[in-house]
Amino acid sequence: MRTGGSWRCQLSRTMRLVLRWCRPHRAARRGGRCGGRVSQLWSYTKVMLKSLYYNSLTDSDTLFDCIFEPIYWIVDNITRWFGVVFVSLVVLLTSSVVIIIYLFVIPIILSTYPVILSCWHLGCGHWLLLMVVFHYYKATTTAAGHPPKEKVHMPAVSMCKRCITPKPARTHHCSICSTCVLKMDHHCPWLNNCVGHFNHRYFYSFCLYMTLGCVYCSISSWNLFVKAYDAVERYYQTPPPEFTSMDTTGHKCIIFLWVLTSSVAVALGGLTLWHTVLITRGETSVERHINKKESRRLRESGKIFRNPYHHGRLNNWKLLFGVEKRSHWLTRVLLPSAHLPKGDGIVWDCIFTRRDPMAI
Template sequence: MRWCPSSALHLLRTVRLRSCPRRGRNTLPLWIREIWAYMRLLVQSFYFNSLTDSDVVFDSFFEPLFYTVDYVTRWFGSLFVWLVVILVSSILVICYVILLPMVFKTYPTEWIAWHICYGHWNLVMIVFHYYKAITTSPGYPPTEKNDSPFVSVCKRCIVPKPARTHHCGICNRCILKMDHHCPWLNNCVGHLNHRYFFSFCVALTLGCVYCSISGRDLFLDAYNAIETIKHLDVVKPGVPVTGMGVLIGLLPPGQTNYQTPAPPYTFKDKMIHKSIIYMWVLTSTVAVALGALTTWHAVLITRGETSIERHINSRENKRLAKRGRVYRNPFNYGRLNNWKNFLGVEKRSHWLTRVLLPSGHTPPGDGLTWEVFPVKKDLIPV
């Protein structure tokens, strides 16, 4: 065993103490000396003992880069949240100001009732789950001494880590059943708010698909109207106006323009058309991107694993496959049981009250202990 300090913190303090007698003669700013001491610590960490492996070298070498990314993500977290609020609010303004009056004028009563009921249910689900996802703590392991079982010790927090717990460099603390840190929530996705995050993704995807399908014809009309106006300053004399010319209000059907100029294409008309195009493009893009993310998380939930555990399980599966053995996820309770456990469904009525309607119930368990390799039966009764 080579020379080894008690801890990295002790080494950093030692480097600083050695430079204390020379501070009077050193003209470099304090922040430069601290960075230099930190870089020396990183270099020394490459060979501080005989247990050093490739993972230690990789972590030490890229530590400044990881720290910078974590710091930038932490700083921009609030901006991402406000961006989500602004984008969703802009779609709501277009729906209430432009689309809803059009629905009342042109749609039959049954379709008006459908759009109002579904649209407002979807809106409530989006707002409720997003608010809960950003305000609910993901769950943290206790820092004081307790009797809870743990599987390792966090090398950064220097506290015991229960099963399925991982350290978040952005939040700078350990998270129970950590899935990932979401910048759009400015919060970690963990044991206590994982369901809120997934339900928000599902609700927002459904809302974007709904707006994209419902507004497709309006988008095509608005796009064609703007393209027609770009190439048509006035209607050519003697040419009958039909089709899109009638739609955008240039002339009545069949009327020709000999001396009368076309009615002006007002600023209000232009903004209405551009707003419809903006809504359709934004909702269609988000529906595809967020739909793919939601589908991936649904697959992970079905398998009984998180995003982090997916990488860990894949690595373990490859490692055991080389030895001719098969790896089993110890937290996979079966497809249906995984969903029941994740959604907190304990009886049939909960599929309505806890899944299809907003619910603030907590997930089963405390996130500290987990049943491993359970018997194949319904863990949660239906």
């Protein structure tokens, strides 16, 4: 009751100030000085509005966050539901490419190519298909990793304002999943999942092998694409009697195959290249933006920024793929492997320890 009374007193005091200001200016209003009075009235109105929400812990940014919170909620939920659509689209397009290859491309390869070249195409194509399917399945079904909810002793660098729980190093909150994610990279709608500590390797391997598979299909089917395009063009100009609807369907499927794989190779190749650079630097997508701001801040004070999680280019790749000996490059990188990443995602090895660990 005391808080409500003080609030009413503050509001009534503000209203009395506004009314007191209005009385001596009634005559001036008749004189036509509208511009200055409107601006002054607006300033008093802002004071009155601030008196309703402002205190030492909030400001206008907090007010706008509260106003736009429903919009954020709608965007997050739409993205979450769109994730199901995007996953279905990936499965549908990948399945269509595989079906076209089995129905139209492989018969041409077996009937026209030499035996050694045919074995090469069959072996390479099925290896890429196996790697794409395995890593996509693991990336979508493996949880990225979350801080423990139980009250346990856990090293933390900050508190999450949404979860109201301690956040370990490299942990960030995902508004779409409504939880904190260990070593969060980003929320991927094509996986309908967050990319974090436990599925980062699966995500990158899927991007890499899908790009390689699309490049392989695009290059190896180039001659078939040219022949199919010429055949379809001649068919629509003057349909020859020797062409059947089955022939034109096969030609259209090959054209669709080449256009789709070439487009995905370009788009996904750019994303894969970007993540290759991040992994080489020992960063995630979120940390890239944070490190840029930190580097700018330290540069102004005459210091040099160093990423505490950058262990060297080769070592960063070994940490991502879990390579501990030479044979792991074959068993854990070039072949499907479900091994866990190094560490629990809560405690991280830093290359140095200082009072300001970001600067030297």
